Amino acid sequence: MKKRYLLIALVLLSFVSLFLGVKNIHPLDLFRLSEEQLQVMLVSRIPRLVSILVAGAALSISGLIMQQLSRNKFVSPTTAGTDDAARLGILVALMLFTSASLIEKMIVAFVFALAGTFVFMKILDRVKYKDAIFIPLVGLMFGNVIGSLTTFFAYKNNLIQNITAWLQGDFSGILSGRYEMIYISIPLVIVAYLFANKFTIAGMGEEFAINLGLKHKQIVNIGLVIVALVSVVVMLTVGLIPFLGLVVPNLVTIYAGDNLKKSLPLTAMLGALFVLFCDILGRILIYPYEVPIGLTVGVIGSGLFLYLLIRRKAHDA
Amino acid sequence: MIEAKHLSKSYGGKPVVEGVSLRVEKGKMTSFIGPNGAGKSTVLSMISRLLAQDSGEVLIEGKEIGQWKSNELARKISILKQSNHINVRLTVRELVSFGRFPYSQGKLTAEDWKHVDEAIRYMDMQDMQGKYLDQLSGGQNQRAFIAMVIAQNTEYILLDEPLNNLDMKHSVQIMKVLRRLVDELGKTVVLVIHDINFASCYSDHIVALKEGKVVREGSVDEMITTEALKQIYEMDIAIQSINGNRICVYFT
Amino acid sequence: MTHKWKLGSLAAAAVALIAVFLFANMIGSFDYVFPRRVFKVLAIVMTGGAIAFATLVFQTITNNRILTPSIIGLDSLYMLLQTFVIFAFGSMSLSAELNFIFSIALMMVFVALLYRLMFKREGRNLYFLLLVGLVLGTLFGSLSTFMQVLIDPNEFMRVQDKMFASFNNIRTDLLLFAAIGLALIGLYSMRFMKFLDVLALGREQAVNLGIPYDYTVKRLLIIVALLIAISTALVGPITFLGLLVANVAHQFMKTYRHSLLIAGSMLISIIALVGGQLLVERVFTFSTTLSVIINFIGGGYFLYLLLRENRT
Numbered sequence: 001m002k003k004r005y006l007l008i009a010l011v012l013l014s015f016v017s018l019f020l021g022v023k024n025i026h027p028l029d030l031f032r033l034s035e036e037q038l039q040v041m042l043v044s045r046i047p048r049l050v051s052i053l054v055a056g057a058a059l060s061i062s063g064l065i066m067q068q069l070s071r072n073k074f075v076s077p078t079t080a081g082t083d084d085a086a087r088l089g090i091l092v093a094l095m096l097f098t099s100a101s102l103i104e105k106m107i108v109a110f111v112f113a114l115a116g117t118f119v120f121m122k123i124l125d126r127v128k129y130k131d132a133i134f135i136p137l138v139g140l141m142f143g144n145v146i147g148s149l150t151t152f153f154a155y156k157n158n159l160i161q162n163i164t165a166w167l168q169g170d171f172s173g174i175l176s177g178r179y180e181m182i183y184i185s186i187p188l189v190i191v192a193y194l195f196a197n198k199f200t201i202a203g204m205g206e207e208f209a210i211n212l213g214l215k216h217k218q219i220v221n222i223g224l225v226i227v228a229l230v231s232v233v234v235m236l237t238v239g240l241i242p243f244l245g246l247v248v249p250n251l252v253t254i255y256a257g258d259n260l261k262k263s264l265p266l267t268a269m270l271g272a273l274f275v276l277f278c279d280i281l282g283r284i285l286i287y288p289y290e291v292p293i294g295l296t297v298g299v300i301g302s303g304l305f306l307y308l309l310i311r312r313k314a315h316d317a
Numbered sequence: 318m319i320e321a322k323h324l325s326k327s328y329g330g331k332p333v334v335e336g337v338s339l340r341v342e343k344g345k346m347t348s349f350i351g352p353n354g355a356g357k358s359t360v361l362s363m364i365s366r367l368l369a370q371d372s373g374e375v376l377i378e379g380k381e382i383g384q385w386k387s388n389e390l391a392r393k394i395s396i397l398k399q400s401n402h403i404n405v406r407l408t409v410r411e412l413v414s415f416g417r418f419p420y421s422q423g424k425l426t427a428e429d430w431k432h433v434d435e436a437i438r439y440m441d442m443q444d445m446q447g448k449y450l451d452q453l454s455g456g457q458n459q460r461a462f463i464a465m466v467i468a469q470n471t472e473y474i475l476l477d478e479p480l481n482n483l484d485m486k487h488s489v490q491i492m493k494v495l496r497r498l499v500d501e502l503g504k505t506v507v508l509v510i511h512d513i514n515f516a517s518c519y520s521d522h523i524v525a526l527k528e529g530k531v532v533r534e535g536s537v538d539e540m541i542t543t544e545a546l547k548q549i550y551e552m553d554i555a556i557q558s559i560n561g562n563r564i565c566v567y568f569t
Numbered sequence: 570m571t572h573k574w575k576l577g578s579l580a581a582a583a584v585a586l587i588a589v590f591l592f593a594n595m596i597g598s599f600d601y602v603f604p605r606r607v608f609k610v611l612a613i614v615m616t617g618g619a620i621a622f623a624t625l626v627f628q629t630i631t632n633n634r635i636l637t638p639s640i641i642g643l644d645s646l647y648m649l650l651q652t653f654v655i656f657a658f659g660s661m662s663l664s665a666e667l668n669f670i671f672s673i674a675l676m677m678v679f680v681a682l683l684y685r686l687m688f689k690r691e692g693r694n695l696y697f698l699l700l701v702g703l704v705l706g707t708l709f710g711s712l713s714t715f716m717q718v719l720i721d722p723n724e725f726m727r728v729q730d731k732m733f734a735s736f737n738n739i740r741t742d743l744l745l746f747a748a749i750g751l752a753l754i755g756l757y758s759m760r761f762m763k764f765l766d767v768l769a770l771g772r773e774q775a776v777n778l779g780i781p782y783d784y785t786v787k788r789l790l791i792i793v794a795l796l797i798a799i800s801t802a803l804v805g806p807i808t809f810l811g812l813l814v815a816n817v818a819h820q821f822m823k824t825y826r827h828s829l830l831i832a833g834s835m836l837i838s839i840i841a842l843v844g845g846q847l848l849v850e851r852v853f854t855f856s857t858t859l860s861v862i863i864n865f866i867g868g869g870y871f872l873y874l875l876l877r878e879n880r881t
Contacts, residue, residue, distance in 0.1 A: 074700075078707070122876065123875045123876060126875065127875070131696060133696045133697050133700050136700060137703065140703050141635065141636075142872070144640065144808065144868075145809070145872055146868075148867075148868040149868060152861050152864070152865045155858065155861050160725075160729055160732075161718075161729070164714055164717050164718060165717075165718045168714050168718055242707060243707075294711060295712065295714075298711030298712075299708060299712075302704050302705070306701060306704060309697065309700065365776075367772075367773055387776075387780060387782075388779040390779060391777065391778050392779070395777055402771075403769075403770050403771055404632050405769045405770060405825045415770065416778070418778045418779065419778055423763045469777075469778070
């Protein structure tokens with residue numbers, strides 16, 4: 001998997017993404033856009049492309065970090081309760097502070113997501129049976145439990161369809177003025193890159209890390225904060241994109257190994273590419289309507305995940 | 318007699334056991350020895366139907382292992398693996414009583430309880446029979462499981478590294494019990510064992526495996542020789558005779 | 570004797586709660602209210618018992634107390650079907666009978682495919698089967714979400730009704746059908762009951778003690794799936810009920826003997842459901858649903874189990 005090819009594919013698909021939509025804009029028109037076309041570009045198409053690229057890259061990286069820190073290939077925001085905790089947080093924000101601004105909602109959701117992820121890591125410590133397959137099972141169950149709490153409150157407040165609709169991953173609602181929060185992910189990704197070496201070492205175990213003079217707890221906490229924040233930001237702007245953080249890093253590490261410094265940029269690019277591809281697919285499948293990204297990634301992602309699982313089984317069986 | 322014919326097993330394309338044929342004589346103690354990854358435990362698992370072989374066959378008293386009814390086989394042959402972690406909270410006596418399942422299907426008769434008591438006595442665990450397994454040390458746990466196998470009262474008793482994680486005292490204790498099972502009760506004991514000196518001091522017959530194949534087998538006198546051990550372990554091992562036992566000195 | 574005493578007190582509690590449920594606070598004509606309450610109690614006893622039994626057996630087979638059979642994707646598949654029916658046919662929905670039978674059939678086809686896939690090669694890890702089921706469940710969830718978003722809010726209310734188990738409007742013919750089904754399955758599973766104590770020791774011990782392991786486990790898994798499918802189709806999904814009652818049964822009965830554990834967990838399940846239904850009807854006056862309460866409590870209890878030093 002060469003970086004070069006990924007980059008070329010990314011640029012090509014980005015162009016496709018920009019010129020795809022109900023409002024017809026021909027690539028040749030690029031330098032003589034009408035007022036209206038320019039408007040469409042600036043208000044809808046470019047924000048959409050940017051948020052796709054950022055969301056794809058950031059979520060994939062947060063998956064990679066989680067896998068490294070938990071030392072389990074099948075842990076990701078989807079399989080560790082992070083997503084569900086964030087969802088609960090958003091619901092709580094909706095219920096308690098009805099007039100809250102987006103930022104306030106984000107903070108509440110972030111606190112929940114972080115707490116959920118911490119609890120999961122605590123559970124990981126406690127569970128003695130650390131089978132690679134058992135851990136994500138526990139995580140998904142944990143997520144289901146949090147989900148049932150969400151349902152409990154949502155039902156009481158008649159918010160079920162509301163929250164379902166709002167949190168379904170969907171790029172079609174991305175318009176300038178309503179997506180900028182996603183930029184918060186960019187510095188987080190940079191921090192992740194700066195800490196890449198330390199995450200790699202932390203991933204080799206607490207004793208190992210301490211032996212090398214690393215503050216293990218601190219590194220883990222930084223990693224989890226990044227993961228929780230990215231998950232919340234993406235969820236609030238785009239919605240839930242399941243399995244992304246699981247599938248992309250796994251595909252990358254198969255080829256590039258577990259050294260984060262090396263695999264992190266690849267993961268970011270492949271993640272962006274994957275989401276971009278799924279988004280374009282969703283836009284052309286039932287044109288002029290759209291299949292939301294949550295569904296396309298959900299279907300393709302779970303398929304890939306099952307493939308990875310079976311492949312892994314075939315390797316050690 | 319247990320007979321294995323051309324057993325093979327591979328994991329993910331890697332052969333672990335290749336064409337192993339061997340016989341286990343009745344009323345003897347047979348030890349499987351060999352370096353790590355030789356396939357000893359895999360062979361033992363296949364002989365005891367815990368693991369299905371890719372090819373070859375296992376005959377128990379002339380009958381293919383798959384032809385036996387599970388329940389009848391459980392009265393003929395028992396197997397104890399090295400890790401015996403169970404999720405259920407049981408007392409020693411309750412665990413041992415499970416050994417009678419093949420006979421009673423869970424409804425124990427007075428006769429069954431007699432066997433349970435005897436097995437507990439045999440392992441010298443009367444004073445701790447009411448204790449829960451999770452209150453006991455690793456060695457005591459191991460003894461409780463062996464007591465269960467004794468209560469199962471099978472002709473053949475297969476054990477996978479029964480001395481694993483045990484200190485010297487308990488190791489010797491268990492080997493003595495196994496020897497008594499052979500000498501006093503006429504059982505056939507087969508075990509996988511790492512410590513060649515235990516194999517040397519207690520077994521009647523030794524089978525050496527290496528890289529998934531049987532490289533050599535024979536009596537203690539034939540097997541515990543510098544030349545044979547060189548072939549098995551690729552080490553020069555001096556043999557000393559102490560109190561009539563052949564002891565391997567491989568530490569320096 | 571203490572075990573008998575424990576079972577006796579559970580039974581007494583269950584009977585007392587049922588009596589309160591049946592007779593207390595009777596408003597309106599006896600002839601109208603009473604039969605309806607009897608039907609509710611029957612439905613509760615059946616589904617509660619079936620779910621408790623299925624979960625206990627499932628936990629024994631998997632040797633794990635924090636798993637429940639509801640997670641292999643049956644709940645999500647049921648929801649997907651219900652959402653699809655309303656999405657596709659709108660208000661002119663399927664008849665209740667057809668829906669019931671179709672739901673069971675679909676869930677069983679799913680389970681059959683899943684098991685087939687997993688048991689094709691020997692040595693497949695059971696957790697692997699569960700994870701595959703759970704992932705497929707998440708996939709079904711995404712599909713349902715997609716349709717739920719597109720449905721108009723009025724019809725969504727009908728989907729929402731299906732999301733939560735309810736004992737309120739159960740058709741008598743379906744109840745009869747389910748009763749016969751559950752009874753037959755119960756009868757068939759009797760032959761495996763004596764194996765359960767040994768299965769709890771794990772595969773190796775079970776094989777050693779002469780249990781036809783693969784045969785038994787496959788049959789039991791099918792029994793478990795059937796029980797869950799029937800009760801889900803009858804009342805709707807109650808994901809965490811089984812988890813709750815099976816663990817409470819283990820803690821309360823403190824024994825390894827499944828005859829006692831099963832009886833205990835079924836009684837606890839009935840107590841939880843009748844008690845919960847009383848709460849929903851007479852305290853919350855239907856402002857929340859039974860399954861939401863059960864999932865809330867069951868889920869919280871599950872977290873407690875996970876965070877406690879666990880022995881798995």
